[in-house]
Amino acid sequence: MNEFLHMGGYAAFVWPSYALTMVIVVLNIIWARRSLARASAAARRRLAVTEVRP
């Protein structure tokens, strides 16, 4: 396990590369879902304004 984490002496370059890429993958999931949630909320507000209430 230690040997695996050591990455043949390149740990300081391999692990940050993987960590950074995976952080960007996760951030993209969050950003995409948030973008959809915001658009839905805005569309709901538009509908509420145009709706004729009985």
Next chain:
Amino acid sequence: MTWTWFHRLASPPHVYAFAARLTPWLGWAAALMILAGLYGGLVLAPPDYQQGDDFRIIYVHAPSAWMSLMVYVTMAVAAAVGLVWRMKVAHAVAASCAAIGASFTFAALATGSLWGRKMWGTYWEWDPRLVSELILLFLFMGYMALRSAIDDLQRADRASAVLAVVGVVNVPIIHYSVLWWNSLHQAPSVMKLGKPDMPAAMLVPLLTMLAGFTVFFGYLLVVRLRGEILRRERNASWLREALTG
């Protein structure tokens, strides 16, 4: 041949529903492929005979770089279709791409920099491949800045589409930079004609990661696309259905 598929592709409600149906499939398929690719790249692939374990950076660097180009081409093609046929859905696709592309272009540059530190002895070099990829990052950022500077969505769509289409000239420059100029960056070992210069134990995890990132882009695109369609749809009765159903 009928054109119904083309009209369906242009119909926001149809695309919205289709995107919603695709989302879980693309999401889970991407997750499985990326996890398998990470395991293959970090554990199963043997160390390189010259670069040792440092070469494993390829499993995140190459997919990020591939993603940056794939996203840009998708954005430019969608923008062109939107300009030519005035298709709202196409503009929505283009608008969905920019943030995804910018973040993965940054990932490609940053992981390349970490890889270059030991292999080239420097984090950064004013090299044709590196500079053209940096220009790609600026194109994505310029596209987003232009969109956010224009309040009217239709005008933002058209203006940013022109930028996206013009900027596509940078894509072949990035790809061929390592062949046209004397670059520090290595020439393609997979994305080329003929056999890849890599043993299967190294190649299979790389192809898995490339496929996983491609499907992941599909997932991000369908999620964002639904939002962009909602933004462009005014007072349509299906909007109520889409939001309540």
